Structure formats: C-alpha cells, structure tokens
Amino acid sequence: MTELEPVKPAESELVIVTGMSGAGRTTAAHALEDHGWYVVENLPPQLLGTLTELVARVPGSIPKLAVVMDVRSKSLFPALRDNLAALRSAGIHYRVLFLDASDDLLVRRFEQGRRPHPLQGTGRILDGIAAEREVLRELKDAAEIVLDTTPMNVHALATAITELFSESGPVVLRLNVMSFGFKYGLPTDANYVADVRFIPNPHWVPELRPHTGLETVVSDYVLAAQGAADFIDRYILALEPVLDGYRRENKHYATIAIGCTGGKHRSVAVSEEIARRLRQLPGVTVTVNHRDLGRE
Structure with missing residues (x-):
C-alpha cells in the first residue's frame, strides 16, 4: 500500500458505499448521482487513496465524491481497511455507508437475477452470503451509516439516500426513530434498542385494542402510565452525550x-x-417509521 502524505483536509464530501451484494449498492449509487455526487463504481481498494488524494489537492474540483466498493475480489478487499486508515492519517475525512439485507431477501434477489453470488464458488448462494458477511464484518461494525434495505423497494431506498445525502450546507445528525415488535425480531440496523414492555399493554383494554399508538386515545393511555414519562425523560438525557459524541466522531446517522x-x-x-x-x-x-404497524 502506498503511503499517503498529509494533505490539507478536503472540502469535498467523501462517502464509501459498500455492503452486501444484492443489498442495493447500484440503486444507492444512482440516487447519489441524481443529487450531484460524482460516483466511482467498483474501484479497487488500492486506488482509493490515490483517487482521494488527487481530489483533496484540488479543493472544490469534486465537492461530492462517492466510491462504490464491493467484495468481488475477496483477496483484494482486506486492503480497504488499510487504505481507510491511511485516509484518516492523511487528514481526509469520509463516511462509510453500509447496505445490508436479510439472507432470505438476498437469496431471492440472486435467484431472480439468475446469477451466482460472487463468493459462492461451487457452493450455494447462502454459502457465498455467509462468506461475504465474514469478510465485511469489521467494516460494517465501523460504518457510520448502516441501512437495512430488506423492507425497501428501489424507490424507498432512493428516498432514504436522498434524505441522508441531498441536504446542502453542514451535515447535521440524522436520527431515525423506529418502533417495532419484539415478536417479529430485532431491527438489524438499530444502534440503540429500548424495551417499553414495562408499560401496561393497551391490547388488553378492549376499547383500545383496535386502535394504534398514532391515535390520541392510545397515546394518552401509554404516556400517562406509571413510569412512562420518567423513562422518556431519562432516555433523552442519556442520548444527549451520545449524540454529542457522534458529532465529534463525524458520525451522522x-x-x-x-x-x-x-x-x-x-x-x-x-x-x-x-x-x-x-x-x-x-x-x-428526525424521521420516524413504524416497522411493524399494520401487521397481524
């Protein structure tokens, strides 16, 4: 790997788009292009530092640069970690957008496309997915933004990318507050999970059962329950230093x-x-979505 000489931090925004094969990298790339990003797809990891340094030395030449990287060359991909570390050392700031999806959905997408997974070799699609998850595990853990595209079609994913990257001016901290049902499983892209099953369940109140938490009759009942207001107060207070830390660490989602x-x-x-x-x-x-609202 070539050493990068320290340079003045670029004025450009740099986003590394990566993630599971079939999780929507191409759709994300097209959405970024629609909003004025210069997108480079399938760049070998060894060239990341060279490309970024060239952009950094000509401030303003490419104000928004997105580099899409995949795992088709398993032997080359580990070099990405070293090159990202070199970017940090050179004072070049970046964010990593990691796209994920459930194994079942990824299998369906490969089967519908009638193409093999890039890492499956002579095995099954699931074997390739498992191998890819292992290769990408550390990168996913370190990513500033992890999007689970399982419930998204191409239009919903493009909308999510728009909400994350189309704003002008300083990047703010974008929070997604998601409600979910434990019986349907934990959200895979959650940074923090809180359990409010300590609050009495309106399901067992006949006149409230058919309504939802979006309706005042249920909301008033839930928020007036013993401990609910105290929990919310303390949870917001606990989040404030976390959000400040995210800003200091250049995490924006x-x-x-x-x-x-x-x-x-x-x-x-x-x-x-x-x-x-x-x-x-x-x-x-702040955006809000209710993952399991409407499910039986």
Whole structure:
C-alpha cells in the first residue's frame, strides 16, 4: 500500500458505499448521482487513496465524491481497511455507508437475477452470503451509516439516500426513530434498542385494542402510565452525550429502536414522543417509521 502524505483536509464530501451484494449498492449509487455526487463504481481498494488524494489537492474540483466498493475480489478487499486508515492519517475525512439485507431477501434477489453470488464458488448462494458477511464484518461494525434495505423497494431506498445525502450546507445528525415488535425480531440496523414492555399493554383494554399508538386515545393511555414519562425523560438525557459524541466522531446517522410486543401500541406512542423531544435538540433532524404497524 502506498503511503499517503498529509494533505490539507478536503472540502469535498467523501462517502464509501459498500455492503452486501444484492443489498442495493447500484440503486444507492444512482440516487447519489441524481443529487450531484460524482460516483466511482467498483474501484479497487488500492486506488482509493490515490483517487482521494488527487481530489483533496484540488479543493472544490469534486465537492461530492462517492466510491462504490464491493467484495468481488475477496483477496483484494482486506486492503480497504488499510487504505481507510491511511485516509484518516492523511487528514481526509469520509463516511462509510453500509447496505445490508436479510439472507432470505438476498437469496431471492440472486435467484431472480439468475446469477451466482460472487463468493459462492461451487457452493450455494447462502454459502457465498455467509462468506461475504465474514469478510465485511469489521467494516460494517465501523460504518457510520448502516441501512437495512430488506423492507425497501428501489424507490424507498432512493428516498432514504436522498434524505441522508441531498441536504446542502453542514451535515447535521440524522436520527431515525423506529418502533417495532419484539415478536417479529430485532431491527438489524438499530444502534440503540429500548424495551417499553414495562408499560401496561393497551391490547388488553378492549376499547383500545383496535386502535394504534398514532391515535390520541392510545397515546394518552401509554404516556400517562406509571413510569412512562420518567423513562422518556431519562432516555433523552442519556442520548444527549451520545449524540454529542457522534458529532465529534463525524458520525451522522443513527437508528433508535423502541420495541414492544407487537409494534402497534406502546412502541409507536413512545417513538412518536421521543422523536418529538429529539427534534427540539439543535443540529438534529428526525424521521420516524413504524416497522411493524399494520401487521397481524
């Protein structure tokens, strides 16, 4: 690997787009291009430092640079870790966008496309997916942004990319508050998970059962329950130093997941209230989605 000489930090934004094969890298790349990003696809990891240094030495030449990298060359991919470390040492700041999806969805996408997984060799598609997860494990852990594209079609993924990267001016901290039901599994892209099953369940109140946490009758019941307001107050206070730390570490996206049993009543109401409170913090944008609302 070639040593990078220290350079003045570039004014350009640099995003490394990577993740699981079939999770939507191409769609993400097209969405970034639509918003004025200069996108380089399938760049060998060894050339990342050279490309970035050239951009850094001509400030303003490419204000938004996105580099899409995959794992098709398993032997070359470990070099990416070294090159990313070299970027940090050279004072070049970047973010990593990691796209993930469930094994079942990835298998379906490869089967529909009638093409093998790049790492499956003579084995099954699932073998290739497992090998790829192992190769990418450290990179995913270190990524500033992890998007689970399992519930997204191409339009929803493009919208998510737009929300993350199309704003002008200083990058703010973008928070996604997600309600979910534990019985449907933990969200794979959650940075923080809170359990609100300590609140009495409106499901067992006949007149509340058919309603959701988006409706005032349920929200009032949930938020008035013993301990609910105290939990929300303390949770917001606990998050404030975390969010400050994210800014210091140049992390710009986090998912906060709030779970109850089915994702219909308590988690929905509490998520909405937490999102309302977080929007009052400076330098923060907040979106809310209710993963399991409407499921039986």
